[in-house]
Amino acid sequence: MTRIKFHQNLDDLKEKLLVMAGMAEQAIQRAIEAYRVRDLSICELVLRSEPSINRLEREIDQMALDLLAMEQPMAIDLRFILSVIRINADLERVGDQAVNIAVRVREMEAFANIELPVDIPRLAELAAAMVRKALQAFIEADAEMAETVLTMDDQVDQMNEAAFYALSSLIKEKPELTPQALNALIIARNLERVGDHATNIAEDVIFWVRGADVRHHQGAEI
Amino acid sequence: MTRIKFHQNLDDLKEKLLVMAGMAEQAIQRAIEAYRVRDLSICELVLRSEPSINRLEREIDQMALDLLAMEQPMAIDLRFILSVIRINADLERVGDQAVNIAVRVREMEAFANIELPVDIPRLAELAAAMVRKALQAFIEADAEMAETVLTMDDQVDQMNEAAFYALSSLIKEKPELTPQALNALIIARNLERVGDHATNIAEDVIFWVRGADVRHHQGAEI
Numbered sequence: 001m002t003r004i005k006f007h008q009n010l011d012d013l014k015e016k017l018l019v020m021a022g023m024a025e026q027a028i029q030r031a032i033e034a035y036r037v038r039d040l041s042i043c044e045l046v047l048r049s050e051p052s053i054n055r056l057e058r059e060i061d062q063m064a065l066d067l068l069a070m071e072q073p074m075a076i077d078l079r080f081i082l083s084v085i086r087i088n089a090d091l092e093r094v095g096d097q098a099v100n101i102a103v104r105v106r107e108m109e110a111f112a113n114i115e116l117p118v119d120i121p122r123l124a125e126l127a128a129a130m131v132r133k134a135l136q137a138f139i140e141a142d143a144e145m146a147e148t149v150l151t152m153d154d155q156v157d158q159m160n161e162a163a164f165y166a167l168s169s170l171i172k173e174k175p176e177l178t179p180q181a182l183n184a185l186i187i188a189r190n191l192e193r194v195g196d197h198a199t200n201i202a203e204d205v206i207f208w209v210r211g212a213d214v215r216h217h218q219g220a221e222i
Numbered sequence: 223m224t225r226i227k228f229h230q231n232l233d234d235l236k237e238k239l240l241v242m243a244g245m246a247e248q249a250i251q252r253a254i255e256a257y258r259v260r261d262l263s264i265c266e267l268v269l270r271s272e273p274s275i276n277r278l279e280r281e282i283d284q285m286a287l288d289l290l291a292m293e294q295p296m297a298i299d300l301r302f303i304l305s306v307i308r309i310n311a312d313l314e315r316v317g318d319q320a321v322n323i324a325v326r327v328r329e330m331e332a333f334a335n336i337e338l339p340v341d342i343p344r345l346a347e348l349a350a351a352m353v354r355k356a357l358q359a360f361i362e363a364d365a366e367m368a369e370t371v372l373t374m375d376d377q378v379d380q381m382n383e384a385a386f387y388a389l390s391s392l393i394k395e396k397p398e399l400t401p402q403a404l405n406a407l408i409i410a411r412n413l414e415r416v417g418d419h420a421t422n423i424a425e426d427v428i429f430w431v432r433g434a435d436v437r438h439h440q441g442a443e444i
Contacts, residue, residue, distance in 0.1 A: 065300065072294050078287065082307070089308075168400055175397035178390055185404075189411075 006067070010080065013063050014139075017084055017091075020056050021135045023049065024091040025128060027098035028194060032124040034105045035187065038113060046102040053095040060088045075211070083208040087138065090197040090204075094131060097190045097197075104190075108183045116184045117166035120191070123159050126152065127191045130198035137202060143209040149202035156195035163188040228289070232302065235285050236361075239306055239313075242278050243357045245271065246313040247350060249320035250416060254346040256327045257409065260335060268324040275317040282310045297433070305430040309360065312419040312426075316353060319412045319419075326412075330405045338406045339388035342413070345381050348374065349413045352420035359424060365431040371424035378417035385410040 027046050034042035064085050067073070073081060130152045137146035167181045167188075249268050256264035286307050289295070295303060352374045359368035389403045389410075 065304070068290065068304075069297060069300055075291060078291055082287070082290075085304070085307075086311075164404075168404055171393055171404075172397045172400045175394045175400075178394045178397075182386075182390055182393075182407075189408075 006073075006077075009063075009067055010077065013060065013067065013081070013084055016056070016060050016063065017088060018135070018139070020053070020060060020088060020091050021131070023053050023056065024094040024098070025131055027053065027095045028101075028124070028128055028131070031098040031101035031105070032121060032128075034102055035108075035124075036121055038105070038109065040106060040109060043102040043106050046098050050095060050099050053092060057088055057092040061085060064088075076208075079208045079211060083138075083204040086204050087201050090200045094194050094197050097194050100190045101187050104183045104187050108180060111179050114177060114180055116180060117170055118163040118184050118188055119159075120184060120187055123156065123163070123188055123191045126156055126159070127194040127198065130156065130195050131201070134198045134201035134205065137205045141205070141209050143206045146202040146205040146209075149198055153195050153199045156192055160188050160192040228295075228299075231285075231289055232299065235282065235289065235303070235306055238278070238282050238285065239310060240357070240361070242275070242282060242310060242313050243353070245275050245278065246316040246320070247353055249275065249317045250323075250346070250350055250353070253320040253323035253327070254343060254350075256324060257330075257346075258343055260327070260331065262328060262331060265324040265328050268320050272317060272321050275314060279310055279314040283307060286310075298430075301430045301433060305360075305426040308426045309423050312422045316416050316419050319416050322412045323409050326405045326409050330402060333401050336399060336402055338402060339392055340385040340406050340410055341381075342406060342409055345378065345385070345410055345413045348378055348381070349416040349420065352378070352417050353423070356420045356423035356427065359427045363427070363431050365428045368424040368427040368431075371420055375417050375421045378414055382410050382414040 027049055030042050030046050030049075033039070034046065064081050067081055068078075130149050133152070134146060134149045137143070137149065164185060167185045171178050171181045249271055252264050252268050252271075255261070256268065286303050289303055290300075352371050355374070356368060356371045359365070359371065386407060389407045393400050393403045
């Protein structure tokens with residue numbers, strides 16, 4: 001394989017990863033739309049998109065492996081390919097969280113739609129924005145932009161912690177609302193995990209661009 | 223680097239990964255011991271071991287990257303190195319779950335120790351056994367043994383689902399027990415995630431040994 005051909009293959013790999021990212025983002029957005037308007041047909045869309053996301057994950061991994069096997073990539077290309085492998089896994093797990101949320105929304109269907117002391121759509125918007133920003137940093141090879149994602153993660157963690165205590169109090173005061181409150185609590189945690197995956201992606205971008213390892217800035221989650 | 227030296231380096235990499243595995247397992251076992259006997263000093267041990275686990279993760283990644291960069295490994299060696307990179311990440315996340323559990327146990331200190339309708343130590347034993355078995359499959363390059371881990375995961379998921387409903391009912395009947403029940407619910411979910419990481423490790427072993435990709439057998443979690 002020539003160098004030119006090799007770099008063309010790297011570009012193909014990057015493009016495929018962006019398709020993967022688009023699918024994962026769409027899954028999360030649909031899951032939250034399903035939550036917002038309580039629409040089971042949107043839940044179905046999310047559940048049905050999972051096999052395609054999984055298939056694409058395997059394709060991308062195979063492409064990356066083939067590139068690693070065929071060439072002796074230079075340090076920066078090697079880091080790029082490894083970053084793609086890791087980001088790919090995180091995107092697939094973002095898709096899993098969308099599925100988890102869709103399953104919760106379906107469960108909630110059996111219960112009255114009530115006002116809850118947690119702004120799930122806002123939390124979702126923030127988590128989705130983290131994924132978008134991490135991917136943008138990846139596209140532009142911009143380590144500084146990736147760093148802003150790490151700050152956003154602290155905000156998501158705080159919102160999630162506040163949700164936990166607000167929902168605990170609600171359950172204590174109005175135990176009849178337990179199912180709805182527990183479902184919201186778990187959806188909030190699913191969104192926190194989306195934020196964690198975005199953080200992983202941002203750290204991979206920094207690793208790729210700078211060759212430095214910035215993992216483990218995060219505190220524990222609740 | 224000679225072939226012999228290269229294979230010696232692969233052995234060193236494997237050995238280091240087993241040290242990492244031992245630390246992650248110990249962290250989970252300590253966190254559950256802290257839960258069982260409500261001992262905050264054990265929680266502290268878990269929290270204090272996290273930086274060492276994170277440091278070791280970076281060291282292993284660096285060793286793996288160096289091996290990828292220096293050699294043009296054959297297909298099976300390439301798959302081995304990539305498996306180590308993935309397993310390493312999963313072990314680090316097992317350590318994170320231990321930290322999450324320790325933080326929950328610390329929170330529970332403020333509340334009375336009550337009997338709950340969920341056998342956390344049993345769930346923990348099963349999740350820890352999954353990690354152990356996945357690692358044993360890795361040591362022995364035994365894909366069949368790795369497959370048994372996938373079956374154990376279904377059991378963990380079922381126990382976790384049962385815990386979710388039992389604790390929801392408890393909260394509804396006795397809202398004054400909400401804090402303890404919620405904490406147990408989240409610890410059960412942390413243990414389920416430990417099981418998921420063990421599953422990932424088992425899948426990586428199968429991928430390394432057989433060259434086949436067996437991911438995505440799992441259903442959605444609650």
